[in-house]
Each structure stands twice: as C-alpha cells, then as structure tokens.
Amino acid sequence: MKGADLDYVQSLVGSNVNMDLGTFITMDPSVVLSLTVNQVKDLLGKNLPTLKRYENQPLVQNWIRMQYQSQLDQLNLGLVGGRADPTNTSPATVTNNPSASASASASTSMSGATTSGTTISGATTNSTTISTTKGSGTRIQADAGFSLFILMVFFVTCQHSLM
Incomplete structure (x- = not known):
C-alpha cells in the first residue's frame, strides 16, 4: 500500500x-x-x-x-484538532437617513442582531444588522459607533493641532 x-x-x-x-x-x-x-x-x-x-x-x-x-x-471517536467549520453569514442591513458626521452614538446587541443609532446634526440614523452563523466559528466585527467616535476624536485633535 x-x-x-x-x-x-x-x-x-x-x-x-x-x-x-x-x-x-x-x-x-x-x-x-x-x-x-x-x-x-x-x-x-x-x-x-x-x-x-x-x-x-x-x-x-x-x-x-x-x-x-x-x-x-460524526465519527464519535473524540478526535480533536480539526478545522473550524466555515461560517455561513447572510447579513441584512436596514439604514435610515445616512449622513456625513456623527455627534453621539449608542449600540445594543442581542442574539446575533446588532442595532445602532447615531445622531447626526439633529437627525437620527438607525441601522440593524442581522447575521446567522453555522458551526463554531468566531466572528469579529468592529462596533460602528466606537469607530465613528475614534474618527471624531481624530478630527477634533487634528483641528486643534492646526490652530
């Protein structure tokens, strides 16, 4: 053989x-x-x-x-060390009133669905992302509100350093 x-x-x-x-x-x-x-x-x-x-x-x-x-x-032998199963994600995003810059942000996450609201110059933007995963894979995703906050801090810091 x-x-x-x-x-x-x-x-x-x-x-x-x-x-x-x-x-x-x-x-x-x-x-x-x-x-x-x-x-x-x-x-x-x-x-x-x-x-x-x-x-x-x-x-x-x-x-x-x-x-x-x-x-x-499935072999029922207790073998470990195999690859993580591929994840099957199907995101669905609903967005209302997209605009340019953010002044405040809030985010809530519940069982696979992430809802975020952002106040933009008096207007509010809401978005919901729903994803389904199969297997035991891990999904890492940046929080949009936190990313916008960091971006705002960067812009404010740049403006203050130019003055």
Missing part, C-alpha cells in the same frame, strides 16, 4: 475493506491527506475505532487538521 495512488485507494473505499492502521500510516501522505472523513471511515471499516489510538501519529495528526471538526465529530 505504500506506493498506492489516490485512485487505487479510493477504489478500495467501496470494497468493504478493513484496513489496519499500521497499513494506513505507511501510505503515501499525499494520498492520506486527500481522503475525506467518510472515505477514511469506509476504508478502515471495523478498524475505525483504532484511529483514536493513532491520533498522535504525525500523518494522522496532519489528516485530522485537514478535516472539519464537525465531520470528525
């Missing part, structure tokens, strides 16, 4: 083989790293639980790092 190419190994996937981990870790690393979680599951067959004992072996570690953690979790 050491010199087996990807096509040959993939042809074994549907053949009800029960490859032992000793053979699995001697395969060409590029072939192993190209296999999906389901392909490895089918390839190892009844030997799948043994994968947990080999999780610290370098080739197995590299393969784990290439897989999404949610797919590894």
Whole structure:
C-alpha cells in the first residue's frame, strides 16, 4: 500500500475493506491527506475505532487538521484538532437617513442582531444588522459607533493641532 495512488485507494473505499492502521500510516501522505472523513471511515471499516489510538501519529495528526471538526465529530471517536467549520453569514442591513458626521452614538446587541443609532446634526440614523452563523466559528466585527467616535476624536485633535 505504500506506493498506492489516490485512485487505487479510493477504489478500495467501496470494497468493504478493513484496513489496519499500521497499513494506513505507511501510505503515501499525499494520498492520506486527500481522503475525506467518510472515505477514511469506509476504508478502515471495523478498524475505525483504532484511529483514536493513532491520533498522535504525525500523518494522522496532519489528516485530522485537514478535516472539519464537525465531520470528525460524526465519527464519535473524540478526535480533536480539526478545522473550524466555515461560517455561513447572510447579513441584512436596514439604514435610515445616512449622513456625513456623527455627534453621539449608542449600540445594543442581542442574539446575533446588532442595532445602532447615531445622531447626526439633529437627525437620527438607525441601522440593524442581522447575521446567522453555522458551526463554531468566531466572528469579529468592529462596533460602528466606537469607530465613528475614534474618527471624531481624530478630527477634533487634528483641528486643534492646526490652530
């Protein structure tokens, strides 16, 4: 199996083989790293639980790092170290009265929806952003009100330094 190419190994996937981990870790690393979680599951067959004992072996570690953690979790082996699942965000933004500069800002955040209101020279701008995320990914987003505040401080500081 050491010199087996990807096509040959993939042809074994549907053949009800029960490859032992000793053979699995001697395969060409590029072939192993190209296999999906389901392909490895089918390839190892009844030997799948043994994968947990080999999780610290370098080739197995590299393969784990290439897989999404949610797919590894489906194996019910307790394998960790997979990639975070891609997030699926679909932002919806509603904006009223967009204008040039801000004088005050307030922001509230509740379960995935962010609502901000900004008073602009007597007029108020409200915007709501709703995003949905799948998986356990982390989303980092700057607070628009805080960004506008920093921008205003910068402008005021620049004006005072020019006088």
